[in-house]
Structure formats: structure tokens, C-alpha cells
Amino acid sequence: MSDLDARLLAAHAADDRSALIALYAQAADEAAEEDARAFYLTHAYVFALEAGSPQAEILRDRLVALGREPPAQAVVDNCR
Numbered sequence: 001m002s003d004l005d006a007r008l009l010a011a012h013a014a015d016d017r018s019a020l021i022a023l024y025a026q027a028a029d030e031a032a033e034e035d036a037r038a039f040y041l042t043h044a045y046v047f048a049l050e051a052g053s054p055q056a057e058i059l060r061d062r063l064v065a066l067g068r069e070p071p072a073q074a075v076v077d078n079c080r
Contacts, residue, residue, distance in 0.1 A: 004030070017051040020044070025059065038068045 004027055011019035024044035031037040041063050048056035063069035 017047050018053075020047045021051065021053055021055055021059075025055075028062070034066060038063065038066050041066070042068070 004023065008020070008023050008027070010016075011023055021044050024040045024047065028037045028040035028044065031040055041059055045056060045059040045063060047053075048059055060069055064071055
């Protein structure tokens with residue numbers, strides 16, 4: 001198990017949302033494949049949304065850049 005995996009497990013056990021956001025974002029940065037990056041970014045994004053963190057917008061932008069989340073205007077257009 002890597003140090004990052006151990007830190008993720010510890011953050012989950014402690015329900016440390018700030019750490020989970022940072023650690024999942026770090027895992028995305030270190031991931032070798034796009035699917036893995038998107039997986040980790042999605043987790044970081046969900047924890048950021050739940051925590052009301054300002055990082056949510058940055059994480060969402062990263063998901064948009066990967067084509068895993070629609071651009072904001074597409075969401076607005078779909079709501080009309």
C-alpha cells in the first residue's frame with residue numbers, strides 16, 4: 001500500500017473532509033491514466049461540494065477539461 005493510499009484510508013476513517021479533498025486531488029495529479037484522474041477528481045469534487053469548499057469550482061473545471069462534466073453554459077441551456 002502506498003503512503004497516499006494509507007493517508008486516504010486514514011482520512012476516511014477520521015471523516016476528515018478537507019484531507020479527503022486534498023488527497024483525492026493529489027491522487028488525480030499522480031494518476032497515470034485519464035480514467036483514474038477522472039475517478040479521483042470526481043471523488044475530490046463530491047467531497048468539496050459536500051463540504052461547501054471553494055475548491056469545488058476548481059475541481060469541476062478540471063473535470064470539464066477532461067470532458068467528464070459539461071461546461072457551465074451547457075448546464076444552463078439544458079435547464080431552459
